[in-house]
Amino acid sequence: MTAVPMSGCTEVGTFRADAERDASAGPPSEAGTFRAGGAEPVGAPGPSSGRPARRAEAVDWGRARCLARDVPPLAVVSRPLGEALGPALARPLAALTDLPPFDSSAMDGWAVAGAGPWRLRGRGVLAGAQPPPLGDGDAVPIATGARLPSGAGAVLRREHGEVDSRNGMLFDRTVGPGPLAPGRDIRPRGQESRAGDVLLAAGTSVTPAVLGLAAAAGYDRLAVHRRPVVELLVLGDELLESGLPRDGRVRDALGPLLPHWLSGQGGADVTGRRLVSDAFRPLYEALRDATADVVVTTGSTAAGPVDFLHEALARLGARLLVDSVAVRPGHPMLLAELPPRADGRPRRLVGLPGNPLAAVAGAVTLAVPLLRRLGGHPDAEPIRTPCAAALPGHPKDTRLLPVRRVGGEVAPLPFDGPAMLRGLAVADGLAVVPPGGAAAGGVVEVLPVPLPGPCPAP
Incomplete structure (x- = not known):
């Protein structure tokens, strides 16, 4: 499958780490050097952390998704039908026999x-x-x-x-x-198809119905793209994994939420999920040692006093592709290429904000397009829906707003702040609201939310 054309999608920047520093010493004083479009390094120290302030230009929302899609699909593998559910077909599915094969x-x-x-x-x-x-x-008696x-x-x-x-x-x-x-x-023989007819195009997701059709057409195995493997790192010393919020700490909402989202919408296998403390070295070592195709992090994407993600990427020599997107919520999100694994396979990182709805916005903007392209799935046709009421927007940026369908139209939901999930929990989708908002009767694109499905591996 050919990657999406890169019209308007250019590199945002590259981190260059100082190789003379020892990673064990903690974060570098200059946080590495960040270059954007050939600009000079940013050297002014930040007001709160002592680290240099970053002046990355926010990428347009559509262009950010284009950059996320600019990857080749993963390798083609052969799977028996019983193990082929979920991936995308790597080749067209052609009938091996007439269907039905006889009258x-x-x-x-x-x-x-x-x-x-x-x-x-x-x-x-x-x-x-x-x-x-x-x-x-x-005449002779005959069964169906x-x-x-x-x-x-x-x-x-x-x-x-x-x-x-x-x-x-x-x-x-x-x-x-x-x-x-x-x-x-x-x-009659061949009523549904003749031998050699193309039944399904390459890139079709293998659903239970596809498995049944493949079996009827004579297949024992299917050639599919390997599903991308994801490791999820949830950053934050304030996060609890059980019980009530207490002592200034809050529950981790993204650990339970994101694996299902990445699996259901991105077609990924989320094989690892763990909390990482707000310190440079644990984060650096977690990124250095990760072997997944894609590492997804939550939090540490801004420039707060314990936001070490940029420093860790710089020290690793990562290539930064997106650093901030013109979308609300979720604008401090990022996309980077990590150094390849020992076997030469590439690794990528999607950095999501720590606020729950902002993290979901980052997932649908960068993680889902990246994972679907890695898995060989084509871009879905946009779902465009009329607005039952005006959808409020941001003055300059795209806004992703939880909405609910009302008689074929969508209406906004309350509780849509970046740290809130109450609106999203009852939403049918996320409306892509252009800068300035959308009027009642206008038409907007709606991104689907995942349907209930099997729980991903922990």
Whole structure:
């Protein structure tokens, strides 16, 4: 699959770490050097942390998604049907046989040859049997799905036939004009497809229905793209994993939320999820040692006193592609290329803000497009929906607003602040509201929220 054209998508910046410093010493005093579009390094110290202030220009929301998609799909693997659910087809699915592969009965009844009444022959044809041919004027009982005997021209439904057991004759008692029509209640060979017909395009997500179609078409295995593997790092000393909020600490909402979102919308396998403390070294070591295709972090994307993500990326020599997006909530999000693994496979990082709704905004902006492209899934057609009421916007930036469908239109929901999840919990989607807002009756794109599904691996 070809990556999306990069019209308007250019590199935002590159971190260059000072190789002379020892990572064990903690964060560098200059936090590495950040260059954006060839600009000079930023050296003015920040007011709260003593680290240099960053002046990264926010990337347009659509362009940020374009940058996230600029990756090739992961390798093609062969999976047995029982293990192929979820990934995208790497090649078109062509029928290996005619469907149906032979003429068969669509009903329980009798296969008949010629005009009635008919002489009853045989004990009946069951599904899976190879029936003997029928002569003109003969009939044989047949089950739904059974192969039609050669010579048979129609199937008389059981409720329309009457058997004279004394004479061994079958009569048509169908109410209506004329004799039984040729081809009646027969599923002809090749009715659904012929051998070689393309049933599904490459990039189609393998659903239960796709597995059934592939099996019917003769497949034992499918060529699919490998699902991207994600490791989730939730940053913050203030986060609790159980119990009530207490002593200035709050519950971690993103640890339970994001794996399902990344799996359901991005098609990823979330194989690791852990809390990381607000210190440079634990974060640096977690990023250095991560082996997943994509590392997703929450928090530490801004320039607060314990926001060490930029410093850690700089020390690792990461290449920064997006550093802030013109979207609310969630604008301090980032996308970076980490140094490759020992086997040469690339690694990428999506940095999400720590506020829950802002993190979801970052996930749909950067993580989901990246993961879908890695998994070989094509871009979904935008869902455009009229507005039942005015949708408030940001003066300059795109806004992602939880909405609910009302009779084919969408209406805004309350509790839509960056730290809130109450509105999102009852939302049908996230409306992409342009700068300035959208008027009642206007049309906006709506991003879907994940449907209930199996729990990802912890």
